[in-house]
Amino acid sequence: MPDPGHTPVPHAPYALEEGAPHPLGATYTGRGVNFAVFSAHATKVQVCFYDEAGTTELGCVTLPEYTDEVWHGFVPGLLPGTRYGLRVHGPYEPEKGHRFNHHKLLLDPYAKAHMGELRWGPELFGYTVGHPDGDLSFDERDSAPFMPKCVVVDSRFQWTQTDAVRVPWNRTVLYETHVRGFTMQHPGVPEHMRGTFAGLARDEVLDPIRELGVTSVELLPIQMFLNQPFLTDKGLTNFWGYDTIGFFALDQRYMDGPNIDEFKHMVDRFHAHGLEVILDVVYNHTPEGNELGPTLSFKGIDNASYYRLMPGTGNGDGPGPRYYINDTGTGNTVNLSHPRVLQMVTDSLRYWVSEMHVDGFRFDLATILAREPHGFDEGGGFLDSCRQDPVLSSVKLIAEPWDIGPGGYQVGRFPPGWAEWNDKFRDNVRAFWKGDEGMAPALAQCLTASGDHFNHRGRRPWASINFITAHDGFTLADTVSYNDKHNEANGEDNRDGHSHNRSWNCGVEGVTDDAEVLALRARQQRNLLATLLLSQGTPMLLAGDEFGRTQQGNNNAYCQDNEISWIDWAAAGSEPSRALLDFTRHIIRLRKDYPVLRRNRFMTGAVNQATKLKDATWLTPHGTEMAPAHWHDARTRCFGLLLEGSVPGSSLPQPATDASVLMVFNAWEGALEFKMPRRGRARGKTWTRVVDTALETQEEDTFRPGHLYMVTGRSMLVFHSP
Template sequence: MPDPTHSYALEEGAPHPLGATYTGRGVNFAVFSAHATKVQVCLYDDAGTTETACITLPEYTDEVWHGFVPGLEPGTRYGLRVHGPYEPEQGHRFNHHKLLLDPYAKAHMGELKWGPELFGYTVGHPDGDLSFDERDSAPFMPKCVVVDSRFQWTQTDAVRVPWNQTVFYETHVRGFTMKHPKVPELFRGTFAGLALDEVIGPIKELGVTSVELLPVQMFLNQPFLTEKGLTNYWGYDTIGFFALDQRYMDGPNIDEFKNMVDRFHAHGLEVIMDVVYNHTPEGNEMGPTISFKGIDNASYYRLLPDQPRYYINDTGTGNTVNLSHPRVLQMVTDSLRYWVTEMHVDGFRFDLATILAREPHGFDEGGGFLDSCRQDPVLSSVKLIAEPWDIGPGGYQVGGFPPGWAEWNDQFRDTVRAFWKGDEAMASKLAQCVTASGDRFNKRGRRPWASVNFISAHDGFTLADTTSYNEKHNEANNEGNRDGHGDNRSWNCGVEGATDDAEVLALRARQQRNMLATLMLSQGTPMLLAGDEFARTQQGNNNAYCQDSDISWFDWEAASAPAGHSLTTFTQHLTHLRHTLPVLRRNRFLTGQFSDAAQVKDSTWLAPDGNEMDEAHWTDPQTRCFGLLLEGTAPASSLPQPAADDSVLLVFNAWEGAIDFVLPPRADGKVWTRVIDTALDPQEDVAFEPGHGYTVTGRSLLMFTSKP
């Protein structure tokens, strides 16, 4: 390999910050590797195809290789070559013939082209991964790009929506904008398209507060997908923890993302990133050498202690990132801080977060990563949301994360779906979910917002498909419909898939309103899957991870059709009620405790006859109709209450037939006002006297308010 360092006035540089940092007079390069013997930075022309120099970093300080190159400018294309032992049986897989991505690169250009040259061993060799491949991988690799971080923000203050006022809206940059009528063709599928006021405005009007984007950090398409003409649409295969994926932008200019965040903040909306720090697309011992594997495999990945040739696979993807190593932990926390301080994002949802909290002895809520986030002044100030499960031992940890964290609560999804489907013995489970699953989260001073409630998410059926399909229909994924979860707690309301049957469509619409109302009126933090507000369908595909197609793209014509518009209006009504009625988003868990000062319980569960439910009701598997009375006069905190809130009565009826429900008496002499009846469309506020018997339509939810 050429090493014409004489053409540059190379200086010692500094071991920090890691990565390529433009200083105004040149670029400082710093690369961690505990086991390398030499690290080179290879420079490329603007096209990223011709190597113009390969510079050996001259210094090695605290396991960091570093050097400063005067005169280099932002836009410089580069890659790494790392020398060291190729000893797979000892956990080392250095191969300087492979050009590597800098883990701290802030931008990339070009696409990865799959070929045998990307592998550190010779593909097909009888010795497998113990063989050594000497072909140059540079022609097949994207190149890193030095960035200029300067940007003129118009919104300099963070939005910081209080947790108890937060409503998440999970969406996909490309899927949301590909067919959006307000997005010009040039901007479809990009941050620029999502940044348009004509796109953001309706999101704000929906009543959500925080837009959660599926992964936008640089990720790869795996060969098994490209060979089938499919793609890694969701993006859960990150290889660049500091870089944006080029699919969502025009070139390596990171300002496009910053402008999008700036526009969302101008509308008062938070931007939450879905991040994947648990694994990389380098796979196991038979995977490619693209970055970490060739820089310091034994440090970056968890290897089997007695057989370091092989990888611990708690993620199901071939490898597991080793956050027990201090430099790897530093890389992840540096990445998170970068997205907050430099890119101004407002929080993160962590894919398979149990992995991040797992030490060699297992899941540890006092593990290094969680402790690092808790004490960090930057990270502890933003929203941190865990997907609290993985496939490793003890991997299901809903409720197991420490204070300061929120968690996706899949128990809410499964219980609410099953209850409205009509399953038996769901009453007590629904009661827990509606009150923020205090059985799991009410400890160590955690608040109800720690439970992130959802009916649907990117992974699984959409809300509309939950009411339209009994079975998954993933044939388009070309895996024989074997992929995707089989237990969806769904019900097609009588017909599988699309239908013109008016009765079936009416029932589906009511079931969707039932589940949306349960979501928005429950304690905890609601998360709405984008498109559920207008009944977006994926045609029964519950695992559309590879569908960059009409299956995943939002059908905005359906959104503007009468049925879609009606459901959107209903959703807006729900979010408005949530924002205006504090009793729906208390900062204390509801326990049914009696307040001597207010002479009421904070919550009371009611049978249809108006009396408080007893143990017989809860243990009866046929209990499908009951109410929840939330007293606005009950103390919301230990401080003196300035004024009482409205009281709320929720009535749930999962029976197929109507039930007469007695509205409870009011000591204050006020009437009950019906503000939600999912059997009606549109909604209308109507007053009823306490003690009145209200006929609750089968499969419907009602909400009444009473002002103090």
Template sequence: MPDGFDPARDLRHIGEGSPFPRGATFTGAGVNFAVFSAYATKVEVCLFDERGETEIARIALPEYTDEVWHGFIPNLGPGTRYGYRVHGPYEPDAGHRFNPNKLVLDPYARAHAGSLRWGPELFGYELGHPDADLSFDNRDSAPLMPKCVVVDSRFEWTQKDAVRVPWDRTVIYETHVRGYTMRHPQVPEHLRGTFAGLCADPVLDYLRHLGVTSIELLPVHTFIDQSQLLDKGLRNYWGYDTLGFFAADPRYFSEPRVEEFKGMVDRFHAAGLEVILDVVYNHTPEGNELGPTLGFKGLDNASYYRLMPDQPRYYINDTGTGNTLNLSHPRVLQMVTDSLRYWATEMHVDGFRFDLATILAREPHGFDDGGGFLDSCRQDPVLSSVKLIAEPWDCGPGGYQVGGFPPGWAEWNDRFRDTVRAFWKGDEGMAPDLAARLTASGDRFNKRGRRPWASVNFITAHDGFTLADLVSYNERHNEANGEDNRDGHGDNRSWNCGAEGPTDDAEVLALRARQQRNLLATLLLAQGTPMLLAGDEFGRSQQGNNNAYCQDNEISWVDWEGRGETGEQLAAFVRKLLRIRHQLPVLRRGRFLTGEFNEELGVKDVTWLVPGGGELMPEQWDDPQLRCLGMLIDGRAQATGIVRPAGDVTLLIVLNAWHEPVDFVLPEVPGGRAWTRLIDTEAPDAEALPAHLAGEARTVPGRSLRLYALEAEGEAARVLAALERELMAVK
């Protein structure tokens, strides 16, 4: 409790305060408390000692304005531990579950102290009672609950302006705050697994040198460890069970100070890197009618959650977790958008990736691309200016919506993931779909003025195999999760290259390494926004676990010292690919490649070629055995009136998924003299970049990819020459 606060004196001078802003706001003279509850009859603020263990005061908020309870307590300040007790009807059949014996968290709390300890006291009803959740529990839950903390928001930023990486230049790198540095030998041990550790100089230097632009962090909002995991000695590693939308989880701080997160963002911005947060606004850890009372359920269950219209005792479960947050309610929608603005303005983050985003866009009548949440983001001057990325699927009705979000949004594209995996695995009939994916999935996104960057392409993500495991396992191996290997994806489109798991077979290892390069090259040379999973650039493995959500250990932590020579070679290959992507605008076009003939320029923006050098005909696309094709991206092709950017050279990508080599004729293009090989996944370290004459057949090895650039006159030639020198220097 702050030194200047005297309960005997100050609690006699409680003021009405203000209904805005929500939460506990330090004014310099005290703290204003404001919390929404439409159906409560009384709301009490409970103050605790500095350890958060002993309740020292309980104060009823004196005013109720527009369904917001509020009051002002003088001389309180930063560091105050608090929670709420909320009175009202306990009528589950009517959707109400008020129980003032249960301490509940402030939805707007900027920080939390302590962790949740499981016990029957957390439940609003008596566990084991024959009436189940219709019964009522009188025990106090405060000793088991974390506490909210009043914070001082002051911070001296060194980087005043946002980084704002243009979408077409964005390369996303998905990682985990804790797992990324827990085994990093150059990060001080006391900082590993924390925000401070993530922005250590060796980490920032590595990311800059790699060539990524935007770091996407798995959930950092306060979350809980589910009791069933703790019973098995496991933890909620990924963090997709958010308990507080305005607070970072205490486990990620080296010291209990909110400014550590701000300091991390400040250092990332100084390094020219964006910070994107993976956020979970679709559900909470309170589960269904049999779940605990931790926050929203005790504050105003009928407002915060989507309940069954005819049976409000029960919850709509579009998330598969037991409940669904009700963003159709204006105050709940306000809370979510307030949270987003807080992280964007107060914490300076650069964007958000929304877990199960279709739920946020679902109204009672179904998915609506003009629904309340999406409209709120589009018209908001803050939110419309940051990166908004949807995971466009969930398990609810109409839950698959890839390409269905409105302009301004980017979306995870699982069609890219599945098609590219299947093509390099050798599945039949994948060529037509591959062509669509390489051109930013225009079949899904080319509408309403959306741009190619709207397709966030990925091969792997936190959920599923790592890249190394994708080419090392035919089956998932999730035994460590304690669910008899029944959890996780069954359809991985993976191939172990001839041996399941670790092997000493040199041929298998060589094939696995080449397949990883094939997949990475396809990802980073495709149109759209690429996303890399942390550690894939040097072959990180999770021992075949494709659902490591509960593995807060060496299975999930990035093994920096175990990279070895093979890992270093793969990382150098990724750096080379990213330098090419950044230097050649033709790989990140602002318009969708359609293959249509431009009469004015006399060219096509993209032409698909057969090995013999001719253009792929419609009947050839229907051949299920088509596994080798070329993608010719003509640098001369731009929309009428568009100035072609310098260095927009013509490129040829040859993809051969056959297990045998194929002779591929390099096409003749007007204005070009010869082809220069920039990338060869069969020989990634080749120093020579020889010129090949147009019309000449080159042997493309089996299961390999090559990238050629056309040598031409003018600025493009100078850019290409400079790029060649840079690539030769990549180590």
């Protein structure tokens, strides 16, 4: 049943039935494949089929039915593995927001797999590139030879781990990494598996992750994304993957073979090791760009529905829908105010949980997802949808709570049930250990889960995702080795990336063999790791920081698919790296051993009526409680925090069995004495030192209350008392 408006290669005719308007996408039923495509403004939708190589068109069918703005039809006899693409007819009226061009082959937004690579060329654009009328012109060249093809999948898989891991939030330790970067130089991964899900699933990879003590691995984007020409022209690539075009499909570059079961097997192995899988997802924009961008999928299916367009008509009352709202900095913004677009995103999320068994999501530029036409709304459609959804509300939801639009910075304003990246933790902890003045009050907030931002509406301390480093920015080793970014390899004359890093090179920029500088850098790394992992809230560790991975000062390695971004496992075997790894394991173990370090309630410093003790007490080096004058003194750089384990961790009566923990922070360059305090009513109890970051090897020692402990400059101490 070929369409007269498009002449396919001769083929045997396809049978065609009415089919159903749901589920959307291509669904194999056992008898054939049902196709359903949403478009509110199209006049006709075709499905075109291709040979196994994806190069020869075998024929097209026109979807015969249109129900509730969904075009649908059923093709009997089609099997999983069928290659296809869409051609959507409709008005080409950019001034009205419509950019239909049936000469352009389009990716199905609901495709579960793709094959082939996108090859950039002017044929991919709905308008004629270089035409004096710009995007108002119309291009009639066929884009199919340049496009990847969608693939019908068979979703059946035999899981060995049928129960979700579901680590409680207050026991969660996140570990952010990259499928390719983590495995490309891993000695335990066969060469042909490096950079793939199959490589990441190996026991040689997962056993050390589990032994480190982390609970949940957060993977940078693995949904299908594109490399933009401005990178490929420079011999670079979109390494991080923040340019998603297929929200249901795996990116082929991470697959050792063509079968999506490879990802399922990886998740299955993670779960067998007791590890959660968290996906970093990008639903805020697509690589179709602005009015001058290519036509690859959404723009050609229903541009006016899928994207937020500028208000007005272009006749003096506003720019008009020819142009795109750009709150993402990428040229366009996905329109989650539209019910079908909102459905697509939530359908995608449910697919990854229900079908692929992932355990949660980290949402890139999540403020975008919470925007309505009037701006950020914590009661907006997307956030409400997740909160009431029985599938999505049961997994971890983590927001990156900012974008570049008006009112885009929203740390602490996401609704209950959400956790949020807390960049204030990163900035304030770095600044304190760098030695900046006036940072003691800010550090105190960080140590207690930033209750000034998160302690409302019944939210819990775990809502604050604490981090010192992430994929975007310096690694831990670079934070203590560089004052300035060194992004020359990115080809942008070192203009890209943040310049305000609150880093400190400890006296020498970059690589050095100065023993004193190296010792100070090692101590600063221990200070930062201990602060991160022993603070209230949910810690996130950047993969490689546990043994001092460097990116040679590059703080924006988004385009570096090479040794800059790949973890150097050979270097991880050096003596300093092994020592830092042992320290990291030790600190994570302390977090697990002492419940007072991961309370499920915010600490307020108020007196508990049952015990007559404070849950948290701030101490001067003299062992006395800090007064307002100490907090207001910008020179305060040394203080203690006593967490009283005998104060219940919930509002219900419970046995007081938790140990108390004392932490001491000294950001002064020089050493000073700290008087060991008496613990609550147990006047005779001693304190056991479990951490002194001035020591290369952690050894326990016991001290009585009143002892004057000499705290090394720029160091942190941790004691416990039963």
